[in-house]
Amino acid sequence: MSGNDYILQANNVKKTFGQTPALQGADLTIRRGEMVAIMGPSGSGKSTLLHCLAGIFAPDSGEVWFDGKRLDTLSETARTELRRTAFGFVFQFGQLVPELTAADNIALPLLLDKVQRKEAYKRAASWLERLGLEGLGNRRSGEISGGQAQRVALARALVIQPKVLFADEPTGALDSLTGEKVMDLMVDIAREEGTTVVLVTHDARIASYAERAVTVRDGKVATNTKQVAGAIK
Amino acid sequence: MSTSYALLGMLGGRPSYGYDLKHAYDVLYGRSKPLAFGQVYATLARLLRDKKIAVHDMIRESGGPERKQYAITPLGREDLEAWLTQPEHMTSDSQAVLFAKIVTAILLDKEPNIYLDTQRAAHLARMHELTEKRRTGDFAESLQADYVLFHLEADLRWIDITSARLRTLTREILGERQRLYITS
Numbered sequence: 001m002s003g004n005d006y007i008l009q010a011n012n013v014k015k016t017f018g019q020t021p022a023l024q025g026a027d028l029t030i031r032r033g034e035m036v037a038i039m040g041p042s043g044s045g046k047s048t049l050l051h052c053l054a055g056i057f058a059p060d061s062g063e064v065w066f067d068g069k070r071l072d073t074l075s076e077t078a079r080t081e082l083r084r085t086a087f088g089f090v091f092q093f094g095q096l097v098p099e100l101t102a103a104d105n106i107a108l109p110l111l112l113d114k115v116q117r118k119e120a121y122k123r124a125a126s127w128l129e130r131l132g133l134e135g136l137g138n139r140r141s142g143e144i145s146g147g148q149a150q151r152v153a154l155a156r157a158l159v160i161q162p163k164v165l166f167a168d169e170p171t172g173a174l175d176s177l178t179g180e181k182v183m184d185l186m187v188d189i190a191r192e193e194g195t196t197v198v199l200v201t202h203d204a205r206i207a208s209y210a211e212r213a214v215t216v217r218d219g220k221v222a223t224n225t226k227q228v229a230g231a232i233k
Numbered sequence: 234m235s236t237s238y239a240l241l242g243m244l245g246g247r248p249s250y251g252y253d254l255k256h257a258y259d260v261l262y263g264r265s266k267p268l269a270f271g272q273v274y275a276t277l278a279r280l281l282r283d284k285k286i287a288v289h290d291m292i293r294e295s296g297g298p299e300r301k302q303y304a305i306t307p308l309g310r311e312d313l314e315a316w317l318t319q320p321e322h323m324t325s326d327s328q329a330v331l332f333a334k335i336v337t338a339i340l341l342d343k344e345p346n347i348y349l350d351t352q353r354a355a356h357l358a359r360m361h362e363l364t365e366k367r368r369t370g371d372f373a374e375s376l377q378a379d380y381v382l383f384h385l386e387a388d389l390r391w392i393d394i395t396s397a398r399l400r401t402l403t404r405e406i407l408g409e410r411q412r413l414y415i416t417s
Contacts, residue, residue, distance in 0.1 A: 039357075041397065184368060204389045205382060208360035215350060223350040 006065075007032045007164060007196050013052050013062035013072075014219075015045075022048040023059065024219030035190060035197040037207035040216035047168055049216060050200045054087055054166045055079040067163065084112065088157030088165040088195075090186075092172040095153065096141040102152045103128065103137035109160045127155035131185055147178035151185065158189060164196045171206055183209045235333040236268065237276050241285060241305055241313045242337030246410070248289040248304035251277055257413045261336055261406060277303060285309030313337070317348055320355030328391065335395065339406045349396045356385050356392070 008030040015023040022045045030036050030053075040046040051057040052064055055071050058079075064071040066086075071079065083089075096105045103124045110120035128137050131151040141149050150170065157165055167186065171179030187209050190197045199210055207213045215223045239262045240254055249257070251273050259267040280286040281303070289304035305313070317338060321330055331352060338345040360382055367378040395402075 037357075041393065187368070204357060204360060204386050205364075207357060208364040208382070211361065213354070213357040213361070215353060217346070217350075222346070223354040 005031050007034075007067055008053050008198070009063075009065040010049065010053055011063040011065075013049070013059045013064060015048055015052060015057060015059050021219055023052065023062075025062070026052075026216065026219060026221050028053070028214060028221050030196060030198065033194045033196055034212065035187065035199065035210040037199045037201055037210035037213040038216060039201060039204070039207050039213055040222075042202070044216045045219040046200050046216040048219075049221075050166055050168055050198055053198060054089070054164075055083055084109065085160065086163045088160060088162035090150070090153050090157050090165065090167040090170045092169040096149055096156070098141050101138050101140055102133065102144065102148075105141070105152055106155045106159050109156060113160065123159055124155070127159050128152075130189070131155050145178075146174055147182060150174060150178075150182050154182065154186060154189075158193070158195070161193065162195060164198060165190060166198050168200045169202070170199070171201070171203070176205070179203075179206065235330045236272065237280055237285075238313060238316045239333050239337060240273070240276055240280065241309050242333075242340050244286060244303055244305040245310060245313060245337075245341045247414070248302050250300050250302050252300070253413075254303075260409050260413065261340070262333055280309065283308075285312055317343070318351060320352045328388075331392075332395075335399075335402070336406055339403050340410060345399055345403070346396060349392050349399075353389060353392050353396075356389050360385050 006029050008028075010026055010028045013023050013026045014021070024045075026045065026049050028036075028038075028049065038046045038049060048057065052059050052072075053066075055064070055066070055074070056079075059072050062072070066082070071082070074082070096102075097108070100108070103121060106124035106127055107117075107120040110123060111117065115123075125137060128134060131154060133148060133151055133155070136144055136148060136152075141152070144152070150173075154170075165186070170186070171182055174182065183206060186197065189195070197210070199207070201207050212224065214221050236258075239258055243249060243254055243257050243261070251270075254277075255268055255270055255273045258273070277286065281288070285306055286303045286309050287306050288301050290302040291299055292302070293299045317334055331348075334348050335345045338348055363378040363382050363385070367375045367382070370378065
């Protein structure tokens with residue numbers, strides 16, 4: 001496999017917060033278009049690994065590569081720009097702007113990217129429809145359910161057509177059935193668009209949506225499901 | 234099945250007699266289900282026949298019966314390692330097999346988390362196959378897949394809890410090992 005098949009790579013990444021080591025030499029390689037789940041117990045370093053891969057945290061040492069370029073050595077401004085244009089994010093609690101409507105929230109990344117207002121709202125309307133949220137564009141986050149809010153957050157993350165979607169416990173605040181609906185949509189859209197997905201979850205059922213799951217323990221990537229796929233039937 | 238590997242695991246640490254192996258097994262693996270002497274000797278005979286163990290020494294104490302001391306062979310060690318690393322298809326009784334693997338790994342001073350990680354990864358890979366089936370199959374197939382998924386998820390929770398408690402288990406097993414080595 002050539003280097004071009006990989007979109008994200010962490011090599012021996014270390015990150016400490018104060019006296020607490022979060023990552024102690026994590027290695028992970030993610031192929032273009034792949035959906036990978038990062039699992040692990042609380043405090044294992046799984047979210048820190050996602051934040052390093054997404055350029056939110058700069059590692060203390062080690063390397064992070066995105067699309068053939070070093071990410072960890074970029075300036076804060078360059079990383080912010082990359083996060084805005086190439087990455088989409090979904091977190092546990094949608095983190096929608098409460099004063100804005102669903103349509104405003106979805107259009108926001110496009111407006112920040114200087115897309116014309118009419119075009120931005122046209123695209124937002126198309127994403128609302130794609131995620132089964134027709135008729136809810138004028139509602140604020142307090143006026144829709146948790147599952148609907150998370151679908152709006154997903155639309156906001158995907159509207160810029162990111163190369164990578166980072167999802168940190170995206171269904172953590174939802175009941176199982178609603179969570180599965182959100183995951184079904186995420187997988188369908190990621191496959192249609194060819195988006196790479198990095199998913200952090202402690203929930204095995206949610207992780208099982210990913211083609212590959214890795215377990216982080218004590219700040220390192222401990223196992224990889226691809227190595228044992230088909231071992232049990 | 235796992236009895237023979239438990240015996241191999243104990244012999245992996247040092248040679249031992251059938252009588253001592255039975256008592257060590259009861260303490261380390263079978264607290265709620267002690268091993269019958271007949272099963273110990275039948276299993277040892279089978280391991281001997283399959284060249285996984287060999288007679289290491291023989292002693293006769295003051296006119297008593299001859300006692301054989303057994304040791305693991307390279308073939309036995311190879312078989313034991315293969316058993317440890319092969320993920321289990323979890324069934325209602327396979328929790329006992331996984332527990333036996335963990336105890337054996339601790340006895341052999343191996344890192345037990347490796348075996349739990351391998352099992353977790355195998356479970357997750359199977360869960361992915363079932364999730365795909367659930368997403369793409371009809372409603373009946375989806376419900377059937379859900380049933381298996383929930384059971385695999387329960388196994389995983391046991392694996393995660395055991396992984397979190399490994400330090401305590403390791404301390405207990407190593408304490409028992411030391412006590413058994415001193416008294417036997």
